[in-house]
Amino acid sequence: MSKYVIENQEKCEFLVHRSAFTSQEILEKEREEIFSKCWLFIGHETEIPKKGDFKRKKVGGRNLLFTRGSDDVIRVLYNSCPHRGALVCREDEGNTRVFRCFYHAWSFKNDGELVGMPGKDGFADDFNCDGAKNMKQVERLESYRGLMFVNFDENAVSLEEYLGNAKEYIDLVADQSELGMEALNDPQEYSVRANWKLIGENSVDLYHGMPTHKTYFDIKMEQDANAKNVKLEGIGKDLGNGHAVMEYTSPWGRPVARWTPAWDEEDKKEIDEIKQKLVERFGEERADRIANYNRNILIFPNLVINDIMAITLRTYYPVEPGYMEVTGYSLAPVGESEKSRLMRNENFLEFLGPGGFASPDDNEALELCQEGYLNNTGVEWNDISKGMNRMNNGEQPHATDEEQMRSFWRQWNKIISKDVKEKEEALV
């Protein structure tokens, strides 16, 4: 197998080989080429607001500490003792000046510097004079509008360059409050018994919206008789570098700043005020775009920003080809009223949460795909061609088309097939 992705513009056909979801060999390659070289979301800066705050995170298959030092600098440390390797910090979160490994009681300042170890006389006088025994910092840490990303490759391009055209869409989310955005505590940590790439596809797939989530829409229609007049429709876009977005209208309410009859009439006033503030800051057109349009943004490889009935930052990592760990954060405007925050939280848990009326059905769909891939030897290819005919006619792909997924797969294929290509070129 030299090719996992086949794109034939003329035939309007885009195929992905199903071994991409099941092969251990491909997962190994992904760990090497994607999860060790791409920019990976670690968290939002507001998760560690105070000096000494820290959160334990698993990113790219590594155990990391997301910390704010006593010097107010945010760092990411490998959570592993330079002495014998044990996890230094066992708490999921907290505030501390010192991390101490319990195994041999080596102590580190919250910036990672080794500051104490028992039996010092057994070590050379110049032990750690080069800092090699400090807790190691992750190679790269950069942020964009409060979103923090790590990269384990020192030679990676800058985060801003990496995000490229996706920045425009992150801005539409980050601009929702003049006081900035914050991540709520207690992210939802769940899983799906399916390949990690399936949740990225699913997150920018409006085509599945109605059939998979009919029960959610039934409830919305019941709350608002006019809901059926607002269709799920809009555009899909390849943003380059594997990033993609769909931007569309929907029948649900958005705490910023689209009221729905399902909410109290008195809440309308507050929503109108939020909208008015947006108009003052950005003008009518951009304010309308921020307030009334939904965006599902896929940042290659594994960050999804759903700015829909609430905002989720969702990351997901493969543990096995058929099992991923998901972390979903809720992002909300700083200074939002308690009433608005409650509406946002209700919207979130109803659709986006793992105990809601929608996400569990997505989870089921992805698990059924994974099960279906048992038939790989007989039925080998996924079809992701919806909307290619439109593009051939020079039209903008719809949000219910699959251009967003093709964007991801083009980048994935470029990375994963790199040495296959090099070998082929060498033969010519």
Place this chain on the structure above:
Amino acid sequence: MTKTRAEIEAFLYHENELLDEWKLEEWAALFTDTGSYLIPPLKNPTANPATSLFYVHDDRKRLEDRAKRLLKKEAHVEYPHSKTLRNISNVRIKSQEDNKIVVRCNFTTYRTKRDVIDTFIGVQDYHLIVENDALKIQEKKVTLQLDSLRPHGKISLIL
């Protein structure tokens, strides 16, 4: 009108039996008109739903929607229905005053579907009301004793 421990336990067993038998509308009818059903964040069980994100925060209407939804074929995650088994134990009657009873119990809920067993464990806090001599649920709060929802991946059942 005081309720005996046996009557309170029988009510809780009945509730769990309804859920195991997928009689979900009958389950919803156990709640008072202003009743609620809650699952707070795992690491923050005393959180305020206005400031923290819950897994479930259902008023009477939404818990009824939840029950109705799960009986539809389009609630894909539970179609065909998974098999479930609920056990409750360590029932503690915390207080009984006027018509209000506060009860806490431990629970284990097993769900099996497609050859996988998911186990949910935790504590349930009930605020019960005696209405016309019958018990009704004013609030059911489920505190999961799990450090994450891995590997379950979801809470597709009513716990």
